Amino acid sequence: MRIISDSMIHEFGDRLLNIHPSLLPLHAGKMDLAVHADVIQNNEEFTGCTLHVVSKEVDNGRIVMQSQCRVHDYDTPIQLKRKVQELEADCILNYVKIFSTFNIGYSLDVGEASKFVGGLRNMIPTIGGFCSINDGIGTSTDGVGSKMEIANKYNNYENIGVDLVAMCVNDLLVCGVRPTLFLDYIAVDRMDTEKCKKVVDSIYRGCKIAKCMLVGGETAEMRHIFFKDKMDISGFAVGTVVHKLPRMEEMDDKCVLYGLPSNGLHANGFTLIHQLLKNNQYDVGELLKPTKIYMELLDLPVRCNVLGAAHITGGGFSNIARIIPPTLDYNITEQWEFPRVFKWVQEMSGLSREDMLNTFNCGIGVVLVSTHIDDRLIKEFKLIKLGRLNVKLQNKC
Known part of the structure; x- marks a missing residue:
């Protein structure tokens, strides 16, 4: 028997299970025939097995399921072992059957992230926007989150670099900043030239779409931090301001919300x-479709009265609140049809429409705030009308 390392327990949490040949907490810490010999010596009427979550303390994790059988006078330790092993097989199968009928429960903790950002604002009052702007220069940084794990699992890195560029430059574009430079950071458990080249190639392709230069980066081997074959990437983008966005001082309750379509899940x-x-x-190819890079955001403010733009990433449509004044609120009134991949997520997860909108882009990658956009531009940019701004009620939290 091997004791599982603390790092593995931390990595897998409640997903790491063990089957023990007794009715825990009885005979915790003992193994194999020693357990069954004790059961017989103690004249116990019943024995069995316990499926439990692995914890740092041996045989002390949360009990998930137990199965039991009667102990007879004629049972020997070896006979008991065989009986309990049959129970163990049935117990595991029963657990799998029960577990497979559940919708995966998913706890959304958007509030905790907001609390963290709120705490940072006390230290750095200027944070909270999509990018930082100083002396006409915009900067942003981001990663691709858990999408990297899907790319790792399926060894598919063809578009993950485009995602990285998009997550960074879209945060510039919604602030009216034209991307000019990009740098990347790649962290791996150990150097894999072929894998890293695929990632860098896709980053370069993303930079071409964003019309910015890939000017450098860093690659780090981190064997004691990452598990085998794991990788993570992050990026940093710089650009120059060409439009003043958002213009909160011009927003009021007559403003309308429009959506620019997404290319799928993007990277949250x-x-x-x-x-x-x-x-x-x-379809993994559908899940890994690259995040759309919204270069049209450099053109739209010239052709219509765009007062603000929100990148719909982590936290979903709650990102709209980052570009409107504190006296206003947003109201999503339209019930557009979710694209197929979001319908699948909602069906499989059991999330409500509200939770979906607070987690995913649901087919809308950027939300625009405008006084009015004419039908010709709505058709050209495939805009979707979403709702409008309204005056925030005094008693609304």
Whole structure:
């Protein structure tokens, strides 16, 4: 028997299970025939097995399921072992059958993230926007989150670098900043030239779409931090301001919300996607479609009265609150049809429409705030009308 390391317990949490040949907490810490010999010596009427979550303390994790059988006078330790081993097999199968009928429960903790950012604002009052702007220069940084884990699992890195560039430059574009420079950071458990080249190639392709230069980066081997074959990436983008966005002082309750379509899931919500794929199948190519880079945001403010733009990433449509004045609120009134991949996520996860909108882009990658956009531009940019701004009620939290 091997004692599981603390790092593995931390990595897998409640997903790491062990089967023990006794009715825990009886005979905790003992193994094999020693357990069954004690059962006979103690004249116990019943014995059995326990399926439990692995914890740092041996045989002390939360009990998930137990099965039992009667102990007879004629049983020997070896006979008991055989009986309990049969119980163990049935217990594991029963657990799998029960577990497979559940929708995966998913706890959304958007509030905790907001609390963290709120605490940072006390230290750095200027944070909270999509990027930082100083002396006409915009800067942003981001990663691809748990989407990287899906790319790792399926050894598919063709578009993950485009995602990285998009997550960074879209945060510039919604602030009226034209991307000019990009740097990347790649962390791996150990150097894999072929894998890293695929990632850098896709980063370069993303930079071409964003019309910015890939000027450098860093690659780090971190064997004591990452598990085998794991990788993570992050990026940093710089640009020059060409439009003043958002213009909160011009917003009022007559403003309308419009959506620019997304290219799929983009790069948020993948912690849930990773869980769903354990018990369900979906087109991985569809899940890994690259995040759209919204270069049209440099053109739209010239052609219509765009007062603000919100990048719909982590936290979903709550990102709209980051670009409107504190006296106003947003109201999503339209019930557009979710694209197919979001319908699948909602069905498999059991999330409500409200939770979906607070987690995923649901087919809308950027939300625009405008006084009015004419039908010709709505058609050209495939805009979707979403709702409007309204005056925030005094007693509304």
